[in-house]
Amino acid sequence: MSGANGPVTGDNGGGFGRDERGAVAILFGLTMIPIVLMIGAALDYTRASAMRSRLNHLMDRAALAAVKAAAQKEADCIARNYLISGCSTADIQKLGVGAGTQFVKADHAFQSYGKTIAVTLAKADVAWSANLVYAAELPASMTKVMGMTALPVKGTVTSNISLGTQLYLNVHLLLDRSMSMGIGATSDDITRLQALTGCAFGCHSTADAPTHYFAPKAQGIRFRIDDLRDAATTLVATAKTVTASNARNHIQIAAYGFNHVVTPLIALTSDLNAVGSAIQSFDMPDVDDGTQIGDAINWLTPRVPTSGDGMAADRPQQVVILVTDGVEDGIYTGWEGMTAPTGLPLSWWGPSYTKANTGAFPTGVCDALKQKDVIVGVVYTTYVPFVGTEQYDKLIGPFAANISPNLEACASTGYFFVASKPGEINAGMQHLFNKAMAESALRLTH
Numbered sequence: 001m002s003g004a005n006g007p008v009t010g011d012n013g014g015g016f017g018r019d020e021r022g023a024v025a026i027l028f029g030l031t032m033i034p035i036v037l038m039i040g041a042a043l044d045y046t047r048a049s050a051m052r053s054r055l056n057h058l059m060d061r062a063a064l065a066a067v068k069a070a071a072q073k074e075a076d077c078i079a080r081n082y083l084i085s086g087c088s089t090a091d092i093q094k095l096g097v098g099a100g101t102q103f104v105k106a107d108h109a110f111q112s113y114g115k116t117i118a119v120t121l122a123k124a125d126v127a128w129s130a131n132l133v134y135a136a137e138l139p140a141s142m143t144k145v146m147g148m149t150a151l152p153v154k155g156t157v158t159s160n161i162s163l164g165t166q167l168y169l170n171v172h173l174l175l176d177r178s179m180s181m182g183i184g185a186t187s188d189d190i191t192r193l194q195a196l197t198g199c200a201f202g203c204h205s206t207a208d209a210p211t212h213y214f215a216p217k218a219q220g221i222r223f224r225i226d227d228l229r230d231a232a233t234t235l236v237a238t239a240k241t242v243t244a245s246n247a248r249n250h251i252q253i254a255a256y257g258f259n260h261v262v263t264p265l266i267a268l269t270s271d272l273n274a275v276g277s278a279i280q281s282f283d284m285p286d287v288d289d290g291t292q293i294g295d296a297i298n299w300l301t302p303r304v305p306t307s308g309d310g311m312a313a314d315r316p317q318q319v320v321i322l323v324t325d326g327v328e329d330g331i332y333t334g335w336e337g338m339t340a341p342t343g344l345p346l347s348w349w350g351p352s353y354t355k356a357n358t359g360a361f362p363t364g365v366c367d368a369l370k371q372k373d374v375i376v377g378v379v380y381t382t383y384v385p386f387v388g389t390e391q392y393d394k395l396i397g398p399f400a401a402n403i404s405p406n407l408e409a410c411a412s413t414g415y416f417f418v419a420s421k422p423g424e425i426n427a428g429m430q431h432l433f434n435k436a437m438a439e440s441a442l443r444l445t446h
Contacts, residue, residue, distance in 0.1 A: 048151040051113065051138050058107050059132045059157035066100030066121055066130040074128075089123065096121040100130055113138055113153070132157045167310035168250045169317050169437060170268060171239070173232055174300060175282060176324035176381070177225065177257040178291035179203065182213070182284050183384055185222040186422045190384070192221050200386065204284035213284075224381060224425075228323055229282050231426035235321075235433050236276045242437065243272065250313070251437075257282055258296035260289040260333055290329040290357075292337065294365040297322070297410075307373035319436045320369060321429060322410070323379040326403040327396060330357035339363070341402075344394040358395050360402040366410035377432035378411040380404060382420040 070092050077087035086095065100119040104110050110117070113136040120131045137150040182202040184190035190200045193216055202223050203212035217223075232255065239251045249270035255278060257263045266278035300320065308315025328338040338359030345353035366376050383403060386392040408416040415435065417428035 045151075047141070048138050048153055051109070051136065052153045052155060054109055055114075055134060055136060055153060056155050056157060058104060058110065059134060059155065062100045062103040062119070063130040063132050063157050065103040066096040066119055066132075067128040069099035070096035070121055070123075070128045070130075093121045093123075096128065096130065100132060104132070104134070110134075110136065129158065167317055167437060168308075168313050168315070169252070169310065169319055170304075171235075171251065171253045171433065171436070172268070172300065172304055172318070172320045173235070173253065173255040174262075174296060174320060174322045174324075175228060175232060175255065175257050176259075176291070176293070177263070177282065177284055178259040178329065179284060179288045180291065180325055180327060180329070180383070181223065181225040181228065181381075183224050185224050185227045189221050189223070192216070192219070196221070200384070203288075204286060206286050209286075223284075225282070225284055227422070227425045228381070229279060231323075231429045232279045232282065233276055234426055235429045236272055236279065238430065238433060240272045240276075243270075252316070255279055255282070256296075256300065258291075258293070258299075259285050260292045260295075260330075260335065262296050262299045288332050290331065290333045290335055291327060292330070292335060293322075293324055293326070293328055294362040295337070297365045297369070301368045304369060304372070304374055307375070317436070318372070318374040319377065319433075320374055321377040321379065321432050323381060323425065323429065324361070324407070325381045325383045326361040326407045327383055328359045328361065331395075333357075341399045343396065343398055346390060346394055356395050358399075360399040361406045361410065363406050363409055370412060375415060375436050376410060376412045377415040377417070377436065378407050379417045379419050379425060379428035379432065380407045381425055382418060 073086065073092050073095050077084060077092075086092070097119045100121075101117060104114070104117045104119075107114075114134065115137055116133075116135045118133045122129050122131075133156050134154065136153040138153055140149055140151055179201065182204060183200055184193045184202075193202060194200050196216055196219070197212050199212065201212075202216055202221075203209065213223075236253060239253060243249055243251050251272070252268050252270045253266075253272060253275045254268035255265040255275060257265055265282060266275055269275060304318050304320060307318040310317035330336060330338065334357070336357055338357065339362040340359070343356030343358035345356050369376050380403070383396060383400070385396075385400065387397075404418065415432055417424075417431055419425045419428045
């Protein structure tokens, strides 16, 4: 077909239909819609996840508040022979549930987004268990365009805690009875002892005991071993009070003295009266046979079973309490098993001596006990530094700085006590015993 000006080709009507230059923008726009929605959903999911973590942490603390309230109320009831109000199981459970619920509802985040909270409390043997189930809703943000108005956040938390003073404990007392424990108990005792005998240490050996041990004691001079004996006796008395208040024998005690060998005072028993009587015989040896603390630990380790959780008689928590000045000595026995650095020979020993058989408590010797989940407590009865005397400067001085850190490394975390003043051996033993007795064995699971 042709017109006046030439043939009609059809380009004027069909060119626009074949122009594809705007299609890329349209496709890009359409593609961005799901991408934006995915990014928005990811952001909302991140917000919900963060809120879930926050609320789970809140529930952890609320569960602990619930079981602590119940355990503490039960302890009060036991201490007062159930003569106060609110001591029935139902009352104690109600108290714990109230404490946990109140803890949750006081939180700002739960006030803003929380919907429901259910707290239940139960007791099995000596353990209280709290179970918390919660639900919350976080307002949707980007996901609103997908029809979601809120993001659900839910979770469950369980807390278990034992009533510390009712834990089943097996306590092994490992007590230093070497001659160095014959030092005067106080600075006044040391001064009086030196004035009386010319020596700061009381000797219990057969030949020297009348002058250096029994005569000072007759004048009221006390030795460090007297303080240790009294402290062990007090610990046993504390254990008797606890078991009497709980009306059951859930604490057993064994006691051992050691110098170069271990001397059992009494085997593990719940007869705490017998333990108290046995400890009264605890004293220094008749012969100075040195001190082998590491060997004493090695002797005890296979005799202490792996710890349980303390929740029942057949799975007691095992506790070892070591009391020592941390100095090993083989001068009179020829024992050379101590760890370097060792002491130096005294000037009057002669040229054949190149060292003294003294050293600090060895490192690593307590690891096997701790690997069995045994609580290892250490009371370090500080070695009195008679600086300026040849005996101290040479026999103890070369390794004196190692004694305390080596003993602390032996102890379980938080179970090291330095007793450097009068009365602190008793304070240290009481502290370690009470700390072990109060172990809560707290476990939280989501």
